Structures are given as structure tokens and as C-alpha cells.
Amino acid sequence: MDLNYTTEQQAFRAEVRDWMRANVPAQPLKTLEGREGYDQHVEWERKLASGNWGMVTWPEAYGGRGLDLIRWLIFEEEYWGAGAPLRANQNGIFLLGPTIMEYGTDEQKARFLTPMAKGELMWAQAWSEPNAGSDMAAIRTVAVRDGDHYVVTGQKTWSSRASFADWGFGLFRTEPDSKRHKGLSFILFDLNSPGVTRRPIRQLHGEPGFAELFFDEVRVPVANRIAGEGEGWNVAMATAGFERGLMLRSPARFQAMAKRLVELYRQHRDTASPQAREAVLQAWQDAEAYALNTYSVAATVMAGGHIGAEASLNKIFWSELDRAAHRAAMSLLGAGAELRSLADGSENSWLEGYIFSLSGPIYAGSNEIQRNIIAERLLGLPR
Numbered sequence: 001m002d003l004n005y006t007t008e009q010q011a012f013r014a015e016v017r018d019w020m021r022a023n024v025p026a027q028p029l030k031t032l033e034g035r036e037g038y039d040q041h042v043e044w045e046r047k048l049a050s051g052n053w054g055m056v057t058w059p060e061a062y063g064g065r066g067l068d069l070i071r072w073l074i075f076e077e078e079y080w081g082a083g084a085p086l087r088a089n090q091n092g093i094f095l096l097g098p099t100i101m102e103y104g105t106d107e108q109k110a111r112f113l114t115p116m117a118k119g120e121l122m123w124a125q126a127w128s129e130p131n132a133g134s135d136m137a138a139i140r141t142v143a144v145r146d147g148d149h150y151v152v153t154g155q156k157t158w159s160s161r162a163s164f165a166d167w168g169f170g171l172f173r174t175e176p177d178s179k180r181h182k183g184l185s186f187i188l189f190d191l192n193s194p195g196v197t198r199r200p201i202r203q204l205h206g207e208p209g210f211a212e213l214f215f216d217e218v219r220v221p222v223a224n225r226i227a228g229e230g231e232g233w234n235v236a237m238a239t240a241g242f243e244r245g246l247m248l249r250s251p252a253r254f255q256a257m258a259k260r261l262v263e264l265y266r267q268h269r270d271t272a273s274p275q276a277r278e279a280v281l282q283a284w285q286d287a288e289a290y291a292l293n294t295y296s297v298a299a300t301v302m303a304g305g306h307i308g309a310e311a312s313l314n315k316i317f318w319s320e321l322d323r324a325a326h327r328a329a330m331s332l333l334g335a336g337a338e339l340r341s342l343a344d345g346s347e348n349s350w351l352e353g354y355i356f357s358l359s360g361p362i363y364a365g366s367n368e369i370q371r372n373i374i375a376e377r378l379l380g381l382p383r
Contacts, residue, residue: 005074012067013078016053020081028085032209034207041088045087048119049119056072062109064117070299077252080253080255091123093117095242096169097117123165126169127159128156138180140154141170141215142173151219152217160209163208163211170189171233186231196216199214241307250294261280267332286324297310312374313378316371319360319364327357329350
């Protein structure tokens with residue numbers, strides 16, 4: 001792998017930097033876990049789309065730029081380096097989008113991808129159910145075939161972005177007597193359909209970014225199913241692979257965080273403990289190591305390789321890096337750090353990030369599950 005950028009790549013970096021400098025909001029947006037902040041982030045998604053930056057690796061026909069992974073990494077470095085906002089549509093562009101690209105029909109690609117890239121359709125993820133948190137195969141919500149529609153009845157919970165999003169995607173049991181991962185289908189649904197009830201879930205900081213979803217005989221067109229009936233498990237596993245792999249948590253996000261952490265340490269140097277100083281140093285090193293590893297993986301993929309169970313290594317690394325870095329920040333901010341509000345301001349953003357980082361080892365497949373995958377598929381250990 002050549003670690004030097006080409007002239008064309010450097011020119012692309014300059015183009016991204018110029019656009020970000022001219023368009024990134026001067027003041028931080030409110031948290032996207034609340035209504036007002038969510039709307040601000042949606043507006044940002046549409047601003048990105050106006051520059052054709054919604055998802056740069058997608059084909060131009062679907063609102064992208066058709067760029068390779070190295071240019072995506074460059075874009076991400078300039079995006080996070082400019083202090084640009086979190087992506088409110090990450091469930092769509094990073095998880096569902098690649099899934100539709102791989103498993104969707106031409107009609108589904110034309111119908112969903114471009115509005116997704118433009119921020120016109122915002123997406124919620126609807127995996128978990130009561131008594132089926134990390135165990136997706138325990139899903140009980142049913143989708144019974146009735147002509148050209150499914151009739152959906154049941155409940156989802158901890159659905160990220162479901163309080164405000166337009167559409168959702170998830171697994172539903174289309175063979176009612178089936179067990180575990182058999183008889184499931186991957187279905188897209190309009191959150192404003194008759195029979196759908198959203199019940200926001202307030203988190204530790206009081207904002208309702210998650211929601212419970214209740215389905216009371218909701219009619220969903222069969223045309224909204226991705227891949228064949230009963231093939232949902234394999235599709236969902238591919239989606240989970242995208243979640244653990246390169247796109248959702250780009251290294252540039254953590255490199256930008258590490259730089260902010262170093263600056264925070266400089267501001268609090270006089271009161272920082274030796275342990276906090278070591279934690280800051282470790283976070284910076286880990287962010288750089290993650291970036292180099294991602295460039296290596298991207299080069300492998302561009303050469304025709306693919307990401308398999310190695311995605312589990314990736315997921316454990318970034319989730320633990322994120323949590324450790326935010327713990328270091330909270331330590332530097334002192335005993336009152338957890339009493340701050342989520343109002344705008346650089347120090348308060350550490351509190352929101354800290355709360356979110358606590359969920360990192362759980363979502364996208366818990367780290368315990370990832371360690372089992374590593375043990376069985378990479379190390380060849382017995383079940």
C-alpha cells in the first residue's frame with residue numbers, strides 16, 4: 001500500500017476543504033436526539049446534498065460521486081476536521097443504502113437511494129424487540145401475507161431515530177410458525193402509515209432519540225421487502241456487517257475527537273491526573289492506529305478483497321476507543337462534568353458523547369458476541 005497521496009487525491013482534498021470551510025455551520029447544532037436539533041441536522045443533510053456530498057462513494061445515478069474508498073477516507077478527514085455535524089441519516093446512508101445496493105431490485109434502488117442521499121427520506125433502524133434485544137433471531141413481530149401486502153402486528157423497541165424519522169427498516173417473521181433465524185424477511189415501512197404508533201424513549205440526558213414502535217395491523221406493500229421472502233436473516237447479517245465495518249465509524253471521526261481531547265488536556269493540564277494524561281495519550285495513539293488499519297482494509301477491498309469476520313475486530317476496537325476517550329474527557333472536566341446540561345458548547349458535547357459511548361459496546365452486536373465470532377471464525381476455537 002502506498003501511503004502517499006496522488007496529485008488527484010490532493011486536489012480532491014482541497015475541493016472538500018474549500019466546500020466545508022464555506023458551508024459548515026459556524027455554531028454547533030443542537031443535539032440530534034431532540035426535535036429541534038434533529039431538524040437542524042436534516043437541514044445539514046440537505047445542504048450536503050446540494051454540493052453532492054451526501055454519500056460520495058455511491059454512483060452518480062443515485063446522488064453520489066462514484067468515488068473510491070481512499071477518496072471517501074479523505075472526504076471523512078476533511079469533514080470531521082472541519083467540525084461538521086453528526087450525520088442524522090446514518091442509518092440510511094451507511095446501513096440500509098449499502099444493503100439496497102447489494103440486495104435491492106432496480107425499482108427499489110431508484111425509489112429509495114437518491115432520496116436517501118439527498119436527505120429527503122430519513123431512516124430509523126428497527127431491529128430490537130422486547131425480550132429480543134441482542135438476540136435478533138428471537139423476533140416475534142409478524143408480517144402476514146395478504147395479496148400484495150403484508151399485515152404487520154407486534155412491537156419494536158430501542159429503535160434509533162424512530163421518534164423523528166420518515167421510514168424504518170427491520171426484520172419481521174413472515175412465516176408465523178418458524179423458529180429462530182428461519183422465516184424472517186427484511187422489510188421497509190413508512191413510519192407514518194396507519195396503525196403505526198411511536199412512543200419516544202427518553203435517554204439518560206432526557207432527549208427522546210429512541211422510540212418504541214407499535215404495529216396494529218399495518219399494511220405494508222410486498223414491494224417493500226428486500227430480497228426474497230424468508231431470506232431476511234442473511235440480508236440483516238450483511239447490514240450488520242456494514243455497521244461493524246468501514247463506513248459507520250470512520251477513523252477520521254475518532255482522529256478529530258482525539259485532537260479535541262488533546263486540546264482539552266492542554267486547557268486542564270494543571271489539574272489533570274497522571275492517569276488522565278496517560279488515557280489521553282492512549283486515545284490519540286489508538287485513533288491513529290485505527291486510521292492506518294482502515295487505510296489497509298480499504299486498499300484490500302479496492303484490490304478485490306472483502307471484509308469478513310475481521311469486521312468484529314473493527315467494531316470492538318472503535319467502540320472501546322470511543323468509550324475510553326470520553327471517560328478521559330470527563331475526568332479532565334472534573335466532578336461536575338456529568339451535571340452539565342446538553343446546551344450548546346464544546347465542553348457539553350463531551351457529556352453527550354460520553355453518554356452515547358456507553359452504548360458502543362452493545363449496539364451493532366454486543367462486544368461479547370463479537371468476541372465469540374473472533375474466537376470461532378478467526379481463531380478456529382470450538383463453540
